[in-house]
Amino acid sequence: MKPDINIALLNAAQEIINRFSPLIDDEYEKSRLSSWGAIILISAMKFNDSSSSLNQENADILEWLLKFTNLDEDDISEYGYEVTSEIQDISLMDTDNQILRGLLDRQMIVLEGNGDTEGLKASYTLMRAMHGRRKVSDLVGLLQQSES
Amino acid sequence: MPEELSSLFLSYYSKLIEKECILLSFERIFGGASRETYKIEVGHDVNKIERLILRVTQDSSLIETDQKTEYLAYSAYQDSSVPVPVLLDMSEDSDILGAPFMLMKELQGAAASPFTPNVYSPHEVELGEQFWSILGEIAKKEIQEDIFKSFLSELKEPCWKNELDKWAKVVHEDSIGVEPILEAGIRSLYKNPPKEPERITMVHGDYRSGNFLYLENQITGILDWEMAHLGNPLEDLAWALSPIWSWQDKERPAYLIEKEQAIEIWQNSSNINLDRKDLEWWELFAAIKGMAIWISAGNEFKSGKNIDPINLFSAWIPGDIHLEVILDFLEDRL
Numbered sequence: 001m002k003p004d005i006n007i008a009l010l011n012a013a014q015e016i017i018n019r020f021s022p023l024i025d026d027e028y029e030k031s032r033l034s035s036w037g038a039i040i041l042i043s044a045m046k047f048n049d050s051s052s053s054l055n056q057e058n059a060d061i062l063e064w065l066l067k068f069t070n071l072d073e074d075d076i077s078e079y080g081y082e083v084t085s086e087i088q089d090i091s092l093m094d095t096d097n098q099i100l101r102g103l104l105d106r107q108m109i110v111l112e113g114n115g116d117t118e119g120l121k122a123s124y125t126l127m128r129a130m131h132g133r134r135k136v137s138d139l140v141g142l143l144q145q146s147e148s
Numbered sequence: 149m150p151e152e153l154s155s156l157f158l159s160y161y162s163k164l165i166e167k168e169c170i171l172l173s174f175e176r177i178f179g180g181a182s183r184e185t186y187k188i189e190v191g192h193d194v195n196k197i198e199r200l201i202l203r204v205t206q207d208s209s210l211i212e213t214d215q216k217t218e219y220l221a222y223s224a225y226q227d228s229s230v231p232v233p234v235l236l237d238m239s240e241d242s243d244i245l246g247a248p249f250m251l252m253k254e255l256q257g258a259a260a261s262p263f264t265p266n267v268y269s270p271h272e273v274e275l276g277e278q279f280w281s282i283l284g285e286i287a288k289k290e291i292q293e294d295i296f297k298s299f300l301s302e303l304k305e306p307c308w309k310n311e312l313d314k315w316a317k318v319v320h321e322d323s324i325g326v327e328p329i330l331e332a333g334i335r336s337l338y339k340n341p342p343k344e345p346e347r348i349t350m351v352h353g354d355y356r357s358g359n360f361l362y363l364e365n366q367i368t369g370i371l372d373w374e375m376a377h378l379g380n381p382l383e384d385l386a387w388a389l390s391p392i393w394s395w396q397d398k399e400r401p402a403y404l405i406e407k408e409q410a411i412e413i414w415q416n417s418s419n420i421n422l423d424r425k426d427l428e429w430w431e432l433f434a435a436i437k438g439m440a441i442w443i444s445a446g447n448e449f450k451s452g453k454n455i456d457p458i459n460l461f462s463a464w465i466p467g468d469i470h471l472e473v474i475l476d477f478l479e480d481r482l
Contacts, residue, residue: 028176035457042464101326108332117482124479127329131475137468140263140395 009044013037042136053133054093061100064126068119069107079103156245157188157202164237167192182206182374187254199254201233205247206454215240215248216298221376222252224295224350229285231255231369257361257368263465265396265403267357271365276404277413278367279360283388284417286370287349287381299350299378306344307379312337312433318440322447330439333474336481337433342426345380352376355384357393357402382422385414386430392438392469428477435473442467 016037024030062083065071073083081099088096104123111119154174162169172189186202205215219238226232233252240248260267268275291299304310316334353375361369389401389410401407415422446463448454 026175028178031178032457035461039457039460039464098325101328105326105328105331108328109335112332112335120482123328124475124482128475131329131468131471135468135472137395137465137472140465 006044006047009040009047013041013044016040042139045139046136049133051090051093054090054097055088057130057133058093058096058100060126060129061097061104064122065100065103065107068116068122069110071103071107076100076103153186153204153245157186158190160244161190161200161251165192172197182372200236201252201254202245202249203252204245204249215250217376218372218374219250220295220298221350221352221373222250224291225286225289225370228289230282230289231367232373233369233371255361255369257363257366259358259361259371262356262358262393262402263395265394267403268362271362272400272404274365275362275367276400276402276410279357279388279402279404280410280413281417282367282370283352283355283384284414284420286352286355286384287418287420289350291350296378299376303348303378306341307348307383308337308341308344308429308433311379311383312436315433315437315440318444319436322440322444324443324447324450327439327471329471329475329478330436332478333432333436333439336478337429337436340429342380342382342429343423345382346420348378349381350376351379351381351383353384353387355388356390357388357404380430381418381420382427382430383433385411385422386427386434387437389431390434390438390470391473392435392466395469432474432477435470435477438466438470439474442470 021034169192183203188200190198236251238250359372391398394403445459449459
């Protein structure tokens, strides 16, 4: 099932961009359909690792919180996040992710107040890694290629 | 809607010019996500064809702005060294065409996508010189008193706080999730404010690649003034310089000419000596403002208020880029 979803999305995007969009004369509708093609293409490219990326992001934030702040696992669980080794679906992982991101933000304020450069530096490294896994802007070149 | 709108338009325009008209074409074009934009050809008399642009307020748009702002901003630069379309009419009520609108003459030229590298080749030098010089002219122009007064009610000093409060509010109202990079960027701006400008000027609000028309090596029009306001001219300069508009060639903002050359042209044209530290503040602000716009667009899409894919696209790609820009600034400042 899973590989078929990727392939189906990729093919749908190619069909929209290369086959159907050129048939439309109306400039606005053509642009709108091409944008849908681009969105489907990006979704197909990111589909495969979206779950593992979110799981890794949660693990990385937790590790940073435990290393650079005064919070321990009990404190963190009071905010609604429970460490688990069970496999979770994406929506549950996303709920956890929002809790952890909120904690990261609040703890960064504490570090900024204390002038804790080491902790802040580590937080920037963490956020760059988080951003690197999520971002889709590196697919811009691919989109331009597919449109041409 | 377009059929109904076109017939309403024909009836309205015939009354406006007091002549029987026929509609030769009425086509929606891509004119940004904040207005529905139509390219219209109207015939009247013998062989007389008028080419018009109609901008209609959307029920749900990327940036909520009123039609009058854009109209007044265009009015401020009619017959000036800043090329803008000739205005014909504006209505703030919905009785005529079902929504507020603005009507102007079509200018010759095309607008490029701001995300396409080398899109201005082989005329990037001539267009670059004009682009940065016109931006300086926008800042230099003495605005007609009645127009200046219309904008004055929105201005609270200091300008930096006025703008930062406005966009931080959008971020906090429209965010779907927590983004620590963005929050750290906002805190950094509040902690390290810039100086106030020597002179309050008109700020275009969205001066960038993609928001001007050009014909070969000539800029023929500066468009999309719906976010115009009074403020610090460095806001426009920093927004136009933002790496997002030349992501694949960051040394040449807007894919035109080198950054230092652009700044020099702007300084000469505006007669403003810029403070580099203040410009840096406005450059980080530009990324925050960008994020507010992209977040707002994502919210429109996710809530189902406006599922135009441009809204999701904005939240994804420009949103990614501006987050990375903010992170670069934060790391440099540590």
